[in-house]
Amino acid sequence: MLVEAVLDGGSGGGLEVGFGRDALPYGVFCVPGRFDEPRVGVAVDDAILDLGSLFDDPVFRQPSLNAFMAQGRASWASTRQHIKSALAGGAHERLIAAEHAVMQMPFEVADFVDFNSSLQHATNAGRILRPGTDPIRPNWWHLPVGYHGRSGTVVVSGTPVTRPHGQFVNAGAVVFAPTQRLDVEAEVGFVVGCGSTLGDPLTTAQFSDYVFGVVLVLDWSARDVQAFEYLPLGPFLGKSFATTMSAWVMPLEALDPARTVSPTQDPPTLEHLRVDGPWGFDVRLEMSLNGTVISAPHFDSMYWTAPQQLAHLTSNGARVRPGDLFASGTVSDEHESGSLLELTSDGAKPLQLADGSNRGYLDDGDDVLLRAVVHCFDGTRFRLGDARGVVAPARPVAGLDDAR
Amino acid sequence: MLVEAVLDGGSGGGLEVGFGRDALPYGVFCVPGRFDEPRVGVAVDDAILDLGSLFDDPVFRQPSLNAFMAQGRASWASTRQHIKSALAGGAHERLIAAEHAVMQMPFEVADFVDFNSSLQHATNAGRILRPGTDPIRPNWWHLPVGYHGRSGTVVVSGTPVTRPHGQFVNAGAVVFAPTQRLDVEAEVGFVVGCGSTLGDPLTTAQFSDYVFGVVLVLDWSARDVQAFEYLPLGPFLGKSFATTMSAWVMPLEALDPARTVSPTQDPPTLEHLRVDGPWGFDVRLEMSLNGTVISAPHFDSMYWTAPQQLAHLTSNGARVRPGDLFASGTVSDEHESGSLLELTSDGAKPLQLADGSNRGYLDDGDDVLLRAVVHCFDGTRFRLGDARGVVAPARPVAGLDDAR
Numbered sequence: 001m002l003v004e005a006v007l008d009g010g011s012g013g014g015l016e017v018g019f020g021r022d023a024l025p026y027g028v029f030c031v032p033g034r035f036d037e038p039r040v041g042v043a044v045d046d047a048i049l050d051l052g053s054l055f056d057d058p059v060f061r062q063p064s065l066n067a068f069m070a071q072g073r074a075s076w077a078s079t080r081q082h083i084k085s086a087l088a089g090g091a092h093e094r095l096i097a098a099e100h101a102v103m104q105m106p107f108e109v110a111d112f113v114d115f116n117s118s119l120q121h122a123t124n125a126g127r128i129l130r131p132g133t134d135p136i137r138p139n140w141w142h143l144p145v146g147y148h149g150r151s152g153t154v155v156v157s158g159t160p161v162t163r164p165h166g167q168f169v170n171a172g173a174v175v176f177a178p179t180q181r182l183d184v185e186a187e188v189g190f191v192v193g194c195g196s197t198l199g200d201p202l203t204t205a206q207f208s209d210y211v212f213g214v215v216l217v218l219d220w221s222a223r224d225v226q227a228f229e230y231l232p233l234g235p236f237l238g239k240s241f242a243t244t245m246s247a248w249v250m251p252l253e254a255l256d257p258a259r260t261v262s263p264t265q266d267p268p269t270l271e272h273l274r275v276d277g278p279w280g281f282d283v284r285l286e287m288s289l290n291g292t293v294i295s296a297p298h299f300d301s302m303y304w305t306a307p308q309q310l311a312h313l314t315s316n317g318a319r320v321r322p323g324d325l326f327a328s329g330t331v332s333d334e335h336e337s338g339s340l341l342e343l344t345s346d347g348a349k350p351l352q353l354a355d356g357s358n359r360g361y362l363d364d365g366d367d368v369l370l371r372a373v374v375h376c377f378d379g380t381r382f383r384l385g386d387a388r389g390v391v392a393p394a395r396p397v398a399g400l401d402d403a404r
Numbered sequence: 405m406l407v408e409a410v411l412d413g414g415s416g417g418g419l420e421v422g423f424g425r426d427a428l429p430y431g432v433f434c435v436p437g438r439f440d441e442p443r444v445g446v447a448v449d450d451a452i453l454d455l456g457s458l459f460d461d462p463v464f465r466q467p468s469l470n471a472f473m474a475q476g477r478a479s480w481a482s483t484r485q486h487i488k489s490a491l492a493g494g495a496h497e498r499l500i501a502a503e504h505a506v507m508q509m510p511f512e513v514a515d516f517v518d519f520n521s522s523l524q525h526a527t528n529a530g531r532i533l534r535p536g537t538d539p540i541r542p543n544w545w546h547l548p549v550g551y552h553g554r555s556g557t558v559v560v561s562g563t564p565v566t567r568p569h570g571q572f573v574n575a576g577a578v579v580f581a582p583t584q585r586l587d588v589e590a591e592v593g594f595v596v597g598c599g600s601t602l603g604d605p606l607t608t609a610q611f612s613d614y615v616f617g618v619v620l621v622l623d624w625s626a627r628d629v630q631a632f633e634y635l636p637l638g639p640f641l642g643k644s645f646a647t648t649m650s651a652w653v654m655p656l657e658a659l660d661p662a663r664t665v666s667p668t669q670d671p672p673t674l675e676h677l678r679v680d681g682p683w684g685f686d687v688r689l690e691m692s693l694n695g696t697v698i699s700a701p702h703f704d705s706m707y708w709t710a711p712q713q714l715a716h717l718t719s720n721g722a723r724v725r726p727g728d729l730f731a732s733g734t735v736s737d738e739h740e741s742g743s744l745l746e747l748t749s750d751g752a753k754p755l756q757l758a759d760g761s762n763r764g765y766l767d768d769g770d771d772v773l774l775r776a777v778v779h780c781f782d783g784t785r786f787r788l789g790d791a792r793g794v795v796a797p798a799r800p801v802a803g804l805d806d807a808r
Contacts (some may be wrong), residue, residue: 117636152514165719167674232638236549237720316581319557
């Protein structure tokens with residue numbers, strides 16, 4: 001699953017902030033001509049430092065971050081310190097220009113969970129999909145509602161997203177055809193580094209010991225397929241065709257200076273979901289479609305925080321493994337909505353793009369780019385890795401009449 | 405995740421059929437004192453043939469079947485033929501008595517999907533959980549309804565199942581406490597051997613090229629937790645604490661002589677879900693609780709067949725990977741129900757066990773054993789690997805008031 005290097009972010013809105021020299025996100029890259037030698041690297045401005053040459057540790061000469069992540073928090077911290085020392089001491093001669101690298105999947109996804117933790121998104125979606133009822137169901141106030149997605153179809157930024165076929169109701173008949181309502185949701189994902197033990201729930205206070213880093217996520221959704229299939233067991237094929245993840249994983253440690261308050265939770269949570277200190281993150285997203293910014297929600301608006309999500313998903317004794325990915329659900333705030341479902345009222349009120357065209361849902365060829373800037377309390381800013389996908393047309397499916 | 409060897413099936417009902425000498429299921433085992441040397445073996449009657457010593461191929465000296473399964477159908481067939489030749493030619497001196505082996509997880513589960521493909525189960529559950537409505541939703545007739553489960557908590561037969569905590573409504577209040585409605589469902593699982601390509605759906609005719617074998621599955625369910633959480637995104641923590649799988653994987657080829665007709669599908673499916681030939685399997689299950697047989701459903705009653713499940717789950721272009729597991733959902737037929745939800749009407753009509761005690765749902769210490777016999781058209785019979793779990797009491801959870 002190789003993709004072109006998109007370190008420079010490509011087209012899009014006005015976010016001109018880079019990684020800088022201190023954020024140091026991790027990724028897996030190849031250089032052309034040596035695709036059989038994927039290595040772990042860190043991004044330094046617009047360059048990549050090859051950790052496989054810097055450290056004499058086989059975990060950095062692998063096609064994934066899983067082995068390094070599994071070493072645990074002390075190793076993450078000391079590695080980061082060594083990288084900073086090396087850069088201060090002249091390791092710049094080891095830097096590879098990012099445009100010479102081909103980014104790959106940064107880690108092998110173990111279990112993938114997608115939450116639904118934005119009050120605004122849940123409210124907007126409930127109003128659109130279940131008009132006349134309370135948009136927020138009773139359970140939503142008590143726990144971060146979520147479900148398991150398909151880990152085998154999480155793809156790295158830049159991978160084309162083929163318009164999926166599926167079953168849905170069209171003109172009163174059930175058909176199998178390419179989706180007519182292809183949506184995408186802007187999300188933030190958290191990556192588990194350390195595995196836990198089956199039967200032992202994690203507390204919210206253990207979050208930083210287990211979570212390695214942060215990625216951006218595009219959660220592609222076939223709304224017509226999802227609407228037909230989802231009762232009573234939840235989303236399945238309406239989501240499982242592709243989920244895009246950024247090639248760069250930002251260490252959680254780098255986001256520590258961007259921690260901020262999150263919304264007050266009322267009713268108060270039960271004790272096992274309480275957190276000490278602020279666990280919002282001042283991360284500002286920007287999703288663009290063919291170069292037009294269509295949404296710029298703030299991640300600190302999320303009602304349920306990441307430590308609560310991790311505590312909830314292990315509260316029944318479920319273990320986590322290195323490479324588990326859990327995503328926030330659509331990030332929508334009071335002003336900005338992170339999905340076309342919300343932005344266009346399920347396609348009824350199309351958006352106008354800068355080129356004058358309209359979109360209810362995504363067309364073939366559409367180029368979706370999710371970017372984000374982290375705002376630290378000291379004024380420092382740096383970006384997260386981009387998540388980008390271009391919609392490829394549905395493929396003819398052998399033997400399927402409806403597909404032709 | 406080591407467990408005691410349960411090759412002989414332990415206590416239970418009247419199924420006295422063994423593996424025999426021709427079925428040849430695969431598993432991963434250790435011998436005591438050499439737990440660092442897991443090997444792939446096949447069961448021959450009550451013994452195990454060590455394939456790591458028989459074949460000069462590293463795929464058999466690994467702690468999982470994944471590498472062998474990924475070799476594909478031609479390799480599966482030739483390996484099976486070589487094993488039969490070796491046994492005919494005197495390999496019996498290489499056999500290890502099963503009681504000297506400790507069975508392990510047979511493969512690393514990639515993605516885990518659980519379907520809901522029994523018409524009787526869907527009808528029974530719908531009547532109990534949604535009285536006064538049509539128990540079967542419209543989508544059910546058009547596709548095998550399913551969802552993604554947690555692959556990281558699939559455990560091998562014999563692993564204790566700890567009663568999970570979770571949030572549910574009790575006396576009008578939302579509490580976090582050990583589940584009061586611990587259920588278990590009898591299921592059959594299919595194991596993907598070969599991976600497919602993202603974007604390329606598999607047809608029902610490709611089933612035997614991709615599916616390596618069959619396991620028995622116990623799908624543990626906290627019904628109170630599930631009831632509180634499942635709208636609108638489906639089951640999550642009510643299921644994700646544990647799913648038990650048999651240690652032995654029966655090759656699909658061994659079940660070929662047991663293929664039989666499955667129920668007529670009306671309305672007819674759309675073209676991409678049509679199958680050639682009979683794709684039911686004459687597999688007769690028997691679930692016992694503390695030695696009392698509580699259900700003996702026939703697997704050929706399932707409305708949706710396994711080739712249809714595989715075609716459906718890839719129909720949106722989702723790929724499969726070696727080690728993907730998809731389970732049937734509760735096997736209930738016209739006479740027998742494969743879950744306590746159905747057997748006790750959600751606990752309202754307790755079952756009486758042979759020791760005189762009653763069960764609405766599972767008590768701590770309860771011993772659940774799922775066994776199955778494959779009936780071939782020529783009269784041959786052999787069993788599948790057992791799936792067994794004993795309920796361990798809920799553990800105190802640090803810092804959680806409700807848990808104490």
